[in-house]
Amino acid sequence: MRVLVARLKLNNFLTFSSSIGFSVIGGVSYPVYKPQPYIHNYALMYGFSGILYASLASPTKPKYPGEIDYRFLKEIEEKMYIYPARPRNLVMKRMLCNIKGEGYVEPVQPKPKTIYPWHVIHMYFAPQSSFETVILLRDESIRLPRVIRIGTKRQGVFSVEYSQARIKGTTRGISDPINLGDARRFKLEPNSYIVVLVTKTKRKGVPYSNYIVKGIYEDEKLAIVETRMGDELISFRLPIPS
Numbered sequence: 001m002r003v004l005v006a007r008l009k010l011n012n013f014l015t016f017s018s019s020i021g022f023s024v025i026g027g028v029s030y031p032v033y034k035p036q037p038y039i040h041n042y043a044l045m046y047g048f049s050g051i052l053y054a055s056l057a058s059p060t061k062p063k064y065p066g067e068i069d070y071r072f073l074k075e076i077e078e079k080m081y082i083y084p085a086r087p088r089n090l091v092m093k094r095m096l097c098n099i100k101g102e103g104y105v106e107p108v109q110p111k112p113k114t115i116y117p118w119h120v121i122h123m124y125f126a127p128q129s130s131f132e133t134v135i136l137l138r139d140e141s142i143r144l145p146r147v148i149r150i151g152t153k154r155q156g157v158f159s160v161e162y163s164q165a166r167i168k169g170t171t172r173g174i175s176d177p178i179n180l181g182d183a184r185r186f187k188l189e190p191n192s193y194i195v196v197l198v199t200k201t202k203r204k205g206v207p208y209s210n211y212i213v214k215g216i217y218e219d220e221k222l223a224i225v226e227t228r229m230g231d232e233l234i235s236f237r238l239p240i241p242s
Helices: 043-047 073-079 178-187
Strands: 002-010 019-025 028-032 080-082 088-089 094-099 119-125 130-137 146-151 155-163 166-179 193-199 211-229 230-237
Touching: 002 211, 043 073, 043 080, 043 146, 073 080, 073 230, 080 166, 119 130, 130 230, 166 178, 166 193
Parallel strands: 028 119
Antiparallel strands: 002 130, 002 155, 019 028, 080 130, 088 130, 094 119, 146 155, 166 211, 166 230, 193 211, 211 230
């Protein structure tokens, strides 16, 4: 098994809703949708395999609300496992979006029948944002891509740079971001944890797989993963399954 560090550089934009706040513009309050600066590992595993993350969604209503069957994920895991990505450099911007019809030919806006907001603000990651993650490559014959896409509607296009890493040793303490459901599945559950990202749906049969956390380990279960990219030393602390 090879251990690689991947650096992802965003070429367009990426947005997803992970927290909601409010902003006042011109005396009007608008909902503000903000992404947390972490990327779920299932989206990355699909992206590195050349499968659009949106394609996993079932066209029918799921039998169990909040759960979806992540198709092909088991087959992908047999070849590679990718950890959630952490931020390296973030460029944030915002856009104001219509969520009700406001045709340009309408001289006067009709009065809404409800108090549902007319606009929302989306914060998004802009070009030049970058993230880092660790890849466990179980099938060394795989050719990893130089460009991946994890978003819908042509968003979330990343250029990828790889570097061979080594495991320097083990330690205890706080990990880099991990998937809590996967950690439990690998028998590497932390003693406690800090939640950094929660998505809406979890993997069918894997509780807490929608929780991205920083685990707190009292025993030496964290591998120290190190590599160099240029003059920069990059280090991760992650629980690695045997």
